[in-house]
Amino acid sequence: MFSILLFLPIIVFLFLFLFRKSNTGGKKWTLPPGSLGWPYIGETFQLYSQNPNVFFASKQKRYGNIFKTHILGCPCVMISSPEAVKFVMVTRAHLFKPTFPASKERMLGRQALFFQQGEYHSKLRKLVMRAVMPETLKGLVSDVETIVVNSLASWEGREINTFQEMKTYAFNVALLSIFGKDEVLYREELKSCYYILEKGYNSMPINLPGTLFHKAMKARKQLARIVGQIISSRRQIKEERNDLLGSFMGQKEALTDEQIIDNMIGVIFAARDTTASVLTWIVKYLGENPSILQAVTGEQEEIMKRRKGDGERSLTWADTKNMPITSRVIQETMRVASVLSFTFREAVEDVEYEGYLIPKGWKVLPLFRNIHHSPENFTDPGKFDPSRFEAAPKPNTFLPFGNGIHSCPGNELAKLEKLVLLHHLTTKYRWSVMGPQSEIQYAPFALPQNGLPVKFSLKT
Numbered sequence: 532m533f534s535i536l537l538f539l540p541i542i543v544f545l546f547l548f549l550f551r552k553s554n555t556g557g558k559k560w561t562l563p564p565g566s567l568g569w570p571y572i573g574e575t576f577q578l579y580s581q582n583p584n585v586f587f588a589s590k591q592k593r594y595g596n597i598f599k600t601h602i603l604g605c606p607c608v609m610i611s612s613p614e615a616v617k618f619v620m621v622t623r624a625h626l627f628k629p630t631f632p633a634s635k636e637r638m639l640g641r642q643a644l645f646f647q648q649g650e651y652h653s654k655l656r657k658l659v660m661r662a663v664m665p666e667t668l669k670g671l672v673s674d675v676e677t678i679v680v681n682s683l684a685s686w687e688g689r690e691i692n693t694f695q696e697m698k699t700y701a702f703n704v705a706l707l708s709i710f711g712k713d714e715v716l717y718r719e720e721l722k723s724c725y726y727i728l729e730k731g732y733n734s735m736p737i738n739l740p741g742t743l744f745h746k747a748m749k750a751r752k753q754l755a756r757i758v759g760q761i762i763s764s765r766r767q768i769k770e771e772r773n774d775l776l777g778s779f780m781g782q783k784e785a786l787t788d789e790q791i792i793d794n795m796i797g798v799i800f801a802a803r804d805t806t807a808s809v810l811t812w813i814v815k816y817l818g819e820n821p822s823i824l825q826a827v828t829g830e831q832e833e834i835m836k837r838r839k840g841d842g843e844r845s846l847t848w849a850d851t852k853n854m855p856i857t858s859r860v861i862q863e864t865m866r867v868a869s870v871l872s873f874t875f876r877e878a879v880e881d882v883e884y885e886g887y888l889i890p891k892g893w894k895v896l897p898l899f900r901n902i903h904h905s906p907e908n909f910t911d912p913g914k915f916d917p918s919r920f921e922a923a924p925k926p927n928t929f930l931p932f933g934n935g936i937h938s939c940p941g942n943e944l945a946k947l948e949k950l951v952l953l954h955h956l957t958t959k960y961r962w963s964v965m966g967p968q969s970e971i972q973y974a975p976f977a978l979p980q981n982g983l984p985v986k987f988s989l990k991t
């Protein structure tokens with residue numbers, strides 16, 4: 532009897548919470564179907580004890596394209612129809628703010644682009660776009676090529692962890708976009724700090740000596756000191772540069788040093804593991820599909836021949852725009868692998884969508900992977916078939932870079948990195964994957980097991 536009395540208020544609260552309706556606008560809206568699991572724990576265990584895609588797919592099958600759940604202490608609405616994604620990320624984007632765990636915000640820096648809305652966000656986006664728009668990238672192609680040639684040479688004859696090496700490559704290209712040709716001067720120092728910092732991204736925010744979080748915060752301070760020195764030496768030279776640092780320091784819209792540092796760390800964070808995971812999957816899928824590898828190699832050899840015919844010239848922006856087969860392989864890899872399975876938003880007020888209530892403060896997760904793997908959007912979705920991209924996908928069904936005001940500003944840079952690497956990889960090297968490769972790990976991006984150990988050798 533005592534225990535019933537003790538739990539009665541909790542039961543009443545949960546009943547009211549689960550079946551709550553909103554009277555906003557005189558209409559009665561119900562929460563989407565689904566279950567919230569246990570108090571506080573919710574369905575966190577069901578999600579994290581298995582491949583997360585099994586959780587999402589089974590929920591979608593049971594409840595449809597919009598359902599509620601409760602994970603990591605937060606009530607959530609998950610959405611997986613192109614229309615719902617457009618609503619949340621594009622047409623009503625102002626009602627859904629981006630949201631991240633507080634510890635991540637502290638490490639990346641509170642003034643970084645991802646966490647912003649409104650005017651400051653648009654200003655930052657403009658500054659980032661200026662440094663990674665096609666006009667600027669055209670001038671970087673030969674530098675990216677130099678980084679590729681050196682990276683591939685260092686892998687030759689070795690068994691490498693593909694993901695780790697691709698991380699190094701993507702890190703060096705990110706620094707190139709930030710510091711321009713000076714990047715080599717700072718590469719090693721910045722790398723050693725950043726690699727300590729990233730170990731703290733998913734740690735408990737306990738700032739005591741010895742903890743990962745403490746070490747990461749110390750590395751962040753060191754990074755800030757190095758970048759601070761670079762900024763002051765640029766100020767003394769008074770030279771205008773079109774790299775990202777130049778854009779942040781620009782005359783009219785200059786950011787403070789602190790804003791610059793937060794956004795540089797943010798860009799490295801956004802640019803590196805995403806690009807490296809996609810590249811790792813490309814290596815895997817090409818290895819498993821010899822006829823597709825042959826088609827890509829043929830396309831790249833044609834370009835290589837033209838370059839040789841033009842006096843061994845460097846790769847150009849125009850070359851990269853003339854790689855349709857390779858581009859479709861990249862698109863199909865991003866669809867099948869869906870390295871960012873989903874993203875997070877939070878409703879800033881009670882929102883109605885198709886008669887359902889999305890309550891203020893609830894998280895909303897657009898499930899990119901489910902959309903990419905739905906037979907309604909892509910026939911035979913499990914099959915790796917780059918030719919499907921000969922026709923443009925339907926709107927909001929292909930979202931590797933998101934959509935709307937927070938969509939990825941680095942998509943052209945990411946594409947350039949992949950094309951230049953594939954040009955040299957397929958024309959000069961062969962590779963074989965070491966060991967069985969059917970498992971996927973989530974770290975947090977979807978990756979082939981153990982980062983895909985591979986042996987590379989020069990073609991003879």
Ligand code: HEM
Pocket residue numbers: 629644645646656659663797798801802803805806809870871874875930931932933934936937938939940941942944945
């Ligand atoms: C294949 C590689 C990449 C993938 C798959 C990718 C994917 C994404 C996605 C899905 C978003 C939107 C997240 C959301 O709406 O919540 C995003 C945002 C972002 N990405 Fe990328 N990205 C890649 C490479 C890059 C690169 C190379 C850069 C470097 C400039 C970059 C910088 C950013 C930034 C700064 C944002 C935040 C934009 C904002 O909040 O306004 N990304 N990325």
